[in-house]
Amino acid sequence: MLVDLLLAEQYNMSVMYQEAKLPLAKEDRSNCAHCGESCRDNALSNKAGEIFCCQGCRTVHDILSENGMLDFYGMDERAGQRQSEQHRDDYEWLEITSLADRYVQYRDERHCRVSLKLPAIHCLSCVWLLENLNRLLPGITSVRVNFARKEATILFDEQQSKLSEIARMLANIGYPPRFKENDSKVSSTDRPLIYRIGLAGFAFGNIMLLSLPEYFGLGVDGSAAFFEPFVGYLMLVLSLPVFFYAGDYYWRGAWQGLQQKELSLDVPITIGMAALFLRSAYEIFSQTGAGYLDSLAGLVFFLLLGRWFQSITYDRLSFDRDHKDYFPVAAQKLLANGDVRPLAVEEIQAGTKLLVRPGQLIPADGILFSGEALPIDYSFVTGEARAQFRSAGDQLYAGGRATKTALKIEVTRPAAESYLLQLWREKPDESKKDQLLPSRRLSRNFTVIVLVIALFTFVFWFNTDTGRAFQAATAVLIIACPCALALALPFAYGSMMRRMGKAGFFLRSAGVLTRLEKIDTYVFDKTGTLASVKTPERIRLLVEDNDKESLSVLLAMSLQSDHPRSIGIATALKKRGIEATEIPGVQEIPGAGLICQASGKSYRIGNAAFCQVTDHPGSATYGSCNGQLLVVLERDDTGPDASTTKMLESIQKEKLHLLSGDDPEGNESWRTHFKQDQLFFQQSPFDKEDYLEKLNAAGHQVLMTGDGLNDTGALRTASVGLAVTEDLSRFSPASDGIALSSKLHLLPDIVAAAGRLPLIMKLAYGMALLYNLIGLSFAVTGNLSPVVAAILMPISSISVVIFAVVATWFAARGFTK
Amino acid sequence: MKIIILLIILSLSVALLFLFAFFWAVGSGQYDDEVTPAIRILFDNPPTNKISQDEQHPDLDDPAE
Incomplete structure (x- = not known):
């Protein structure tokens, strides 16, 4: 198992x-x-x-x-992924040496090495294509792909190919590199820990082998005079690196705990280690026994294994993305003579004039200084697909995307101070919140009790037999070493986390489980989490005689606009074989629709009020001619699917909240699952965050699910923020965990399983303490022989670990079956 | 029976050899990526690489170049 x-x-x-x-x-x-x-x-x-x-x-x-x-x-049959044409980045800025150099790991006259994140890597063919990139670009010497980290290390000759050319080529073949500053040089494996595990395992095996004669009472005939001391010293030498090097995590942990006046579980562990080592050294030097060095090495080895088991990370998923990942690294500065020059985003100051080309993000807050009713797509920030229209003199916020026309803006605030970035303002240290520690009370009480028992044992034997008093007291410290206690936690939580990963829920760290088990309130975001983003749009043509002429006017009108609804109408009409005709100018009225006068008739495309149709619900988009309805475009919102409905029904209604950025349109069935006062539409990112803060203030432990950048603030405010995604290689906002949307219906089972962990821990602690009591009964009577220690200590550790793993498997049956 | 001491020393040195081999393997990054090598081994050597290797031979043989 x-x-x-x-x-x-x-x-x-x-x-x-x-x-x-x-x-x-x-x-x-x-x-x-x-x-x-x-x-x-x-x-x-x-x-x-x-x-x-x-x-x-x-x-x-x-x-x-x-x-x-x-x-x-x-x-590989998965080779080739659909290309997203729209948001192709520009890599011109890589020609500025100061910006490009941040990503260069090594450089000499001939070679230059960079490591690029390529999130599109997903299959065998990707590895093959990228590692043969030198066939596409002559300047590239070699490419090494790290599949798990979705990273490619590229060695190239700068004389022949520039980094910007390589980036552009990668983008062209479907692997647009993602440039992020702070994760370029981090190694994924914890090498120091692996060295220590290897060393401790080595010492453990060899010391145990050398102790075998001692276990079975097999002396070597006639050689006791030189053999036993030799073996003793050899074991001591082998245990030195284990004691000082491999176990140093615990020394440091205990020392840090003591400095903060806290008796962490590391304290009794180090006391046990020290007692083992000193007692063994004394026995070996005085030639009174073989010592307990095998137990010492085994203890450190098992503890380190537990540490490793707990430290699983999902390298390929990023839980810590911040605005820098989405914001451009450079912008186009508009010079007085009309030329543009790339400029690093941090160098943007108030007053800088920038050109934002179609498809690019606005990097800083500013004022639009030319143009009329230019569409700006804020879906990145708000999740709302509809473009907003701005004219010269209007305030623009960072995070919007120029859609059709280039924007010329004059910056009012540097990028780092922009309005949007308030969403990412500093929160309490996440890493500290996530540390997995046994309860403080347990480790403090444990340490105190062990020290008291050791003291009593010492006092009890002191009057009768001084030698025995030392022996028994150190034996108490040795046998009470909370190895099993320290192992139960990482193994239970680590294996639970792995099982959740298998079920499609990837948690940032095992520490998230401690918050997950207390969840009593669920807040959902609708689109992208409960409802699919790809809700199909349905068009109805209401003209009975198929008035082709009017339809082709409407098609021509809809082609003039960037609005998603307009595009929807255009695609649907084209599908039906309608062709556009020549029409006079189309007037676009922001927030309402399109209007056009052609051949004496007034054509309109827009919402119900705009098209003067009253007998239809307000959510669809209409096309009309002289007030007569011709076209209806509806979103085919069928409400939650069967598994989502089942999940919503399994949670008490009081605990469910829905915060949606969308309009209150669509299927009525949403209303049946949520209480009226816990159902909100048209929520801005800040509304969501405020709502969660209110819930927190009311003492709720909230789990929030969200899928967009607009949910970032709310996900952070919730005690567990879960990002939901349809595809792990796609974007997901900073969060405590990432869940596959196809598996979201397992959420109640996941929370229930996490809720069983405290009970598992209690049982495991009970087992560990029972072993300690058995061991103590040997120790206080002064009868703890090395063999008993060597048997009892591994058995207690291993059985507690097995119990923890089996119990988590049992607890996780709800979502693994 | 003194021979056993020699045997212990021998076996320990062999074990130490393996321990250092392990350290070297970790240090050289063999445990950093446990997935890609398994994929990479499936690729046949691309024919173009062979040609370029063949082309290089004359250069290596001829010091005048």
Whole structure:
């Protein structure tokens, strides 16, 4: 079972494969030759007659076929992912040496090495393609991919290829690099810990081997005079590095605890270690016994293993993304003569003039100084898909995206002080909150009781037999060493975390479980968590005689706008074979819709009030001619699906809250699952955060789920913030954990399982204390022989570990079956 | 029976050898990435690489170059 759990990490990787993309038949002629998705509507084709769903896919395929690298598609059926055309980054700023140098790890005249995060890495073909990148760009010497970390280390010759060219090439073949400052040089494995485990294991095995004659009472005939001292000294030498080097975590932990006037569990551990070592050294030097060095090495080895088991991390997932990950690293500074020059974002000052090209994010708050009714997409911040319109003189906030036209802005505040960044303002130290520690009371009481028993034992024997008094007192300290106690916690929590990972819930650290078990309130965000983002849109044509002429006017109008609803209408009309006609100017009225006068008729596209239709619900988008309704576009919101409904029903209604950034439109069935006063629409990011603060103030332990950047503040405020994503390789906001949306219905079971952990801990502690009592009965009577210690200590540790793992397996059945 | 001391020393030195091999393996980063090598081994050597190696041979043989 242990092995099974240790393998769980690897298993998760394969879960990730499955979630990343379902294999699709590439041979199907109606599917895109690159990504395999269906593309009947607006397919592009290349010379060879293959079809593509979008320009991005065709570009990748062209590059690969020009370079004879079509093997890419044969290697893994998940090769090729749909390209997102819209938000292609610009890598011009990498030409500024001072900015690019942050990512350079090594450089000499010929070579330059960088490590880039490529979140799009998802399959075998990706590794092959990237490691053969030198066939696409001659300047590249070699590429090494780290699949688990989704990272590529690239060695290249700067004379031939610049970093910006490499970044652009990577983006073109579908692996846009993500530049982040603070995670470039962190090693994923905790090497110091692995060294210590190796050393302690080595010493443990060898000392035990040398102790075997002692265990079985087998002296070596006639050689006691030299053999026993020799073996004793050898064991002492072997145990030195274990005592001083491998065990130093506990020395330091105990010392830090004492400085803060706290008796942490490290204190009795170090007392036990010191007693073991000194007593053994005394016995060996005085040649009165063989000592307990095997127990010492075994103890340190098991403790370190527990530490390792607890420290699993999901390298490929980021729980700590902040604004810097999404914000551009550089902006385009607009010079007086109209030229642009790249500028690092931190160098932006009030008064700087910037050009924000279509598709780019506004990096700092500022004032728009030219243009009229320019659409800006704030979906990144608010989750609201509708574009907002701004004209010259209007205030713009950082985080908006220019959609169609470039924006010229004059900055009013440096990027670091922008309005949006208030969402990420400093919170209490997250790492400290997450430390997994046994209750303070337990370790304090334990230490005090052990010291008192040792003292009494010493006093009891002192009058009768001084030698025995020392022996018995040290034996008490040795046997009471809370190894099993210290192991129960990491193994129970670590294996629970692994099981949750297997079920699609990835927690930032085992410490999150301690907060998860207390959850009494659930706050959901609707779109992206409970409801799929890809709610299909449905169009109804209301004209009975199929008034093609009017429809083609409406199509032409809808093509003029960037609004998602407008695009929806255009796509739907095109699908029905309508073609656009020539029309006079279209007037776009922000917040209402489009209006156009053509051939003496007034055409309108927009909401119900704007189109003067009253007998329809307000949520859809309409197209009308002279007040007569022609087109209705509805979102096909079918409400929660079966598993979501089941989950919502299994939680008490009082505990459920819904905070949605959307309009109160869509299916009425949402209302049946939530109490009226716990159901909110049109919530801004700050509203959400305030609401959670109110819940916190009322003493609730809140679990919040969210999917967008707009939820970041709320996720942090909640005691457990869970980011929900459909695909692990995609974006997710900073959070305590990441859950797959397909598995979200398991949430109540997950919380219930976490709630069983305290009971498991109590039982495990009970077991460990029982072993301690048995051991103490040997120790206080002065009868603790090295053999008893060598048997009792590993048995207690191992049985507690097995109990913890089995009990968590039992507790987790709710979501693993 | 004194030979047993020699044997113990021998076996310990062999074990130490392995311990240092382990340290070296950790230090050289072999445990940093446990997934990609398993994927990489599945790739055949690309034919272009072989050609470029062949092309390099004359350069190596001819010191005048």
